[in-house]
Amino acid sequence: MNPSVVRLRERFGAAIVRAEVGWGETNVVVSGSVLLDVVRYLHDDPAERYDYLSDVTAVEYRDAGLPLEVVWHLRSLPYRRFLRLKVLIEPGAPLRVASVWSVYKGADWLEREAFDMFGIVFEGHPDLRRILLWEQYKEGFPLRKDFPLRGRFSRSEQLVQALAANPEARYSMEELSIADAFEDLPVDMRGRLVRGEKTGE
Amino acid sequence: MGLTSRPQPDVITVDPSSQDGWVTTRLDFLVNWSRANSLWPMPFGTACCAIEFMATAASRFDLARFGMERMSFSPRQADVLICAGRVPFKLAPVIRRIWQQMSQPKWAISMGACASTGGMFDTYAVVQGIDTIIPVDVYVPGCPPRPEGLIYGIMMLQQKVMRERMKDESLRVEMEPDPRSNLYIPPSVIDELSEPFGNSVNQTRSSV
Numbered sequence: 001m002n003p004s005v006v007r008l009r010e011r012f013g014a015a016i017v018r019a020e021v022g023w024g025e026t027n028v029v030v031s032g033s034v035l036l037d038v039v040r041y042l043h044d045d046p047a048e049r050y051d052y053l054s055d056v057t058a059v060e061y062r063d064a065g066l067p068l069e070v071v072w073h074l075r076s077l078p079y080r081r082f083l084r085l086k087v088l089i090e091p092g093a094p095l096r097v098a099s100v101w102s103v104y105k106g107a108d109w110l111e112r113e114a115f116d117m118f119g120i121v122f123e124g125h126p127d128l129r130r131i132l133l134w135e136q137y138k139e140g141f142p143l144r145k146d147f148p149l150r151g152r153f154s155r156s157e158q159l160v161q162a163l164a165a166n167p168e169a170r171y172s173m174e175e176l177s178i179a180d181a182f183e184d185l186p187v188d189m190r191g192r193l194v195r196g197e198k199t200g201e
Numbered sequence: 202m203g204l205t206s207r208p209q210p211d212v213i214t215v216d217p218s219s220q221d222g223w224v225t226t227r228l229d230f231l232v233n234w235s236r237a238n239s240l241w242p243m244p245f246g247t248a249c250c251a252i253e254f255m256a257t258a259a260s261r262f263d264l265a266r267f268g269m270e271r272m273s274f275s276p277r278q279a280d281v282l283i284c285a286g287r288v289p290f291k292l293a294p295v296i297r298r299i300w301q302q303m304s305q306p307k308w309a310i311s312m313g314a315c316a317s318t319g320g321m322f323d324t325y326a327v328v329q330g331i332d333t334i335i336p337v338d339v340y341v342p343g344c345p346p347r348p349e350g351l352i353y354g355i356m357m358l359q360q361k362v363m364r365e366r367m368k369d370e371s372l373r374v375e376m377e378p379d380p381r382s383n384l385y386i387p388p389s390v391i392d393e394l395s396e397p398f399g400n401s402v403n404q405t406r407s408s409v
């Protein structure tokens with residue numbers, strides 16, 4: 001077992017729900033209220049130094065009675081350790097957990113992806129919007145077990161909505177990689193980009 | 202477009218009342234011959250089929266034999282859009298804009314099962330065939346099609362081009378969505394989109 005678990009238990013007591021080893025990796029289930037403190041401690045403490053957040057994701061089981069798990073993969077490059085943190089969200093409870101963006105800036109897109117696919121709201125995230133699907137996507141959260149494989153709308157409706165998404169009106173100039181060409185753009189296009197006009201709702 | 206049965210190359214049907222004059226047919230032939238042998242592809246490679254498309258363009262299969270070695274990464278200068286790979290719904294407006302930026306005459310090849318029908322990806326995220334977004338001339342089956350398959354599709358497209366008649370204006374008609382719907386993109390916006398990137402400002406859609 002990863003030696004960090006002992007120190008986590010000493011420090012956070014009952015908030016560390018359980019810890020187990022599976023396939024040589026340590027999984028620690030913590031209660032959602034202390035998550036941010038646990039992550040900050042693991043990142044900052046000189047004896048831990050988990051300086052790399054490699055993934056934020058979630059697991060929903062087919063059995064409706066089982067809780068949904070939000071998962072953080074932490075890696076300590078100096079000590080060569082790997083630790084998996086989990087927060088359990090009971091069925092029916094709101095899907096809200098703390099964002100670790102204030103500790104790891106790399107959590108930005110990882111949390112957006114988990115939000116996009118599962119609808120988990122990361123409290124404290126600066127810019128929580130869809131990342132893989134387009135922003136106006138209305139059908140829900142595709143990796144949830146209640147989501148039908150083909151989506152909720154008919155194929156024609158899906159196509160109409162996708163075609164109406166109007167990408168150049170939604171993204172910033174950096175995202176469209178035309179920031180360098182800004183001076184050469186036609187005047188009215190420049191105007192629309194500067195005003196940040198959003199169409200295609 | 203729809204699927205029509207392929208005409209038999211060796212069977213000639215004659216309808217004297219619909220014949221064109223000698224000059225017209227020769228001119229058609231000349232124009233079609235030059236078009237068919239210099240189809241510049243706009244590669245729209247989104248997935249594994251694109252790897253096979255690269256193999257087709259590389260030296261062993263050598264697209265240059267068909268006058269297609271010049272990949273046109275500006276849609277303004279492309280003649281044939283080759284969609285190699287699956288198109289997710291998020292890319293649907295992109296491929297549509299690329300198609301709208303291409304100037305006439307233009308053709309489209311749908312390469313592989315995914316581009317033609319969605320293939321095995323019958324899911325919430327994937328367009329079930331790009332012919333729901335743009336008109337397609339040739340469908341190449343396979344997952345992925347071998348380079349020979351794609352070349353066969355290209356040769357079919359060349360045959361199709363050779364049979365075009367200038368007189369037939371319906372070939373160049375583009376169906377636009379209802380201007381009141383939010384699917385409609387005015388030609389001026391299409392021009393504006395590609396203007397900073399193209400190397401010729403006169404190749405805009407509204408100037409033709």
Ligand code: SF4
Nearest residue numbers: 250313314315344345
């Ligand atoms: S048809 Fe097959 S090879 Fe081509 S994009 Fe689809 S899965 Fe990939």
